[in-house]
Amino acid sequence: MIKEKNILNINKIRDDFPILKREVNGKPLVYFDNGATSQKPQLVIDVINKYYTFENSNIHRGIHTLSQEATNAYEVARKKVQRFVNAQHEHEIIFTKGTTDSINLVAASFGKKHLKKGDEIIISNMEHHSNIVPWQMICEEKEAVLKVIPINDKGELLMDEFKKLLSPKTKFVSITHVSNTLGTINPVKEIIKLAKEAGALVLIDGAQAVPHTKIDVQDLGCDFYAFSGHKMFGPTGVGILYGKEAILNDLPPYQGGGDMIKTVTFEKTTYNELPHKFEAGTPNIVGGIGLGVAIDYMNSIGLDKIEAYEHELLTYATEQIKQIEGVRIVGEAAKKASVLSFVVDGTHPSDIGMIIDKLGVAIRTGHHCTEPLMNRLNVPGTARASFAFYNTFEEIDIFIAALKRAVTMLK
Numbered sequence: 001m002i003k004e005k006n007i008l009n010i011n012k013i014r015d016d017f018p019i020l021k022r023e024v025n026g027k028p029l030v031y032f033d034n035g036a037t038s039q040k041p042q043l044v045i046d047v048i049n050k051y052y053t054f055e056n057s058n059i060h061r062g063i064h065t066l067s068q069e070a071t072n073a074y075e076v077a078r079k080k081v082q083r084f085v086n087a088q089h090e091h092e093i094i095f096t097k098g099t100t101d102s103i104n105l106v107a108a109s110f111g112k113k114h115l116k117k118g119d120e121i122i123i124s125n126m127e128h129h130s131n132i133v134p135w136q137m138i139c140e141e142k143e144a145v146l147k148v149i150p151i152n153d154k155g156e157l158l159m160d161e162f163k164k165l166l167s168p169k170t171k172f173v174s175i176t177h178v179s180n181t182l183g184t185i186n187p188v189k190e191i192i193k194l195a196k197e198a199g200a201l202v203l204i205d206g207a208q209a210v211p212h213t214k215i216d217v218q219d220l221g222c223d224f225y226a227f228s229g230h231k232m233f234g235p236t237g238v239g240i241l242y243g244k245e246a247i248l249n250d251l252p253p254y255q256g257g258g259d260m261i262k263t264v265t266f267e268k269t270t271y272n273e274l275p276h277k278f279e280a281g282t283p284n285i286v287g288g289i290g291l292g293v294a295i296d297y298m299n300s301i302g303l304d305k306i307e308a309y310e311h312e313l314l315t316y317a318t319e320q321i322k323q324i325e326g327v328r329i330v331g332e333a334a335k336k337a338s339v340l341s342f343v344v345d346g347t348h349p350s351d352i353g354m355i356i357d358k359l360g361v362a363i364r365t366g367h368h369c370t371e372p373l374m375n376r377l378n379v380p381g382t383a384r385a386s387f388a389f390y391n392t393f394e395e396i397d398i399f400i401a402a403l404k405r406a407v408t409m410l411k
């Protein structure tokens, strides 16, 4: 039963997202593919337009006014990110291209300096490829071993198995906060505590958590936290790596180039201070600025309200979908974010996706870049509806009606 439909001023919020007014295949768009990327509010679109119209300049390089203004706007955005995740210092916030880039940075840099033959890295069975492949690559190079925390059939981590995997050989634990495919919210605080007791460093992949819940990296106690701007109402091509100051200082740079150096001679290069040491080359300047505006926007709504509202959406959608014969939910963890994955007996997920797209409903189908998870659950793929705070209960009704039609057609 839905307790509160009116946690948010939903009409006002929807007005802020121009794309939500468009039609797809002659029907009003119902956008339930927020896990892949979220839509952008007008404020973010406007700041990108304004930047290229009036302010465009390179940063950290020029003494002229435009360059200083652009540098200032970019560094203000960094401060907003710092406050948003409650990092202790703003130089602990590294701008990257996205979650994938952030994880690659850590795997390559940590691996290069600290990984030796026989060392172990722990990930889980529900990781996105972005949190598997970079670790496989560095393990192969260093002859280290990748260990995997198994899950139960509901899509929850087996914490006892995790404890058994931890040993003095464990050098790093890298785990997703929220599963993009199942919606499972993992007990990351406990994972971090256990990993730290074993002497390992910990990275949390926050790509699917940051858009839905308040993050406090100091409270979590993680060494690294990675996320993407485009899943949290900001632009594509920008993301964040939070890292603890002492640990970032200890790691070697990931890429060489402009901005990450102090001095260069042909004999020797010395590196810049944090955060610039990890930010080689001209960054996605407007991406960073746009991300800052997206953070302002989320703050103006309130993370608590976003979380509560999305919980209601998920509960309602789950109740409704369970009433359709032949539909099976994939991922029934006790704690879930607003992701609803499912399969329909005797049908292929992509057929479902294509039919409901004709009815204006956008969902994602396939393996969701989690092939090892699909193998574990013995499904080729799923259909996935993922909700954001601008979605409505009425849209869920449209989705359910479209899904019923698809199921009838395909049976």
Ligand code: C6P
Residues within 6 Å of the ligand: 035, 036, 037, 097, 098, 099, 100, 101, 128, 130, 131, 176, 178, 179, 180, 181, 205, 207, 208, 228, 364, 368, 369
């Ligand atoms: N998941 C999805 O539809 P990038 O592409 O770097 O912004 O994010 C990668 C990534 C890493 N971790 C998790 C948990 C993710 O969900 C994603 C992106 C999208 O589920 C696209 S595959």
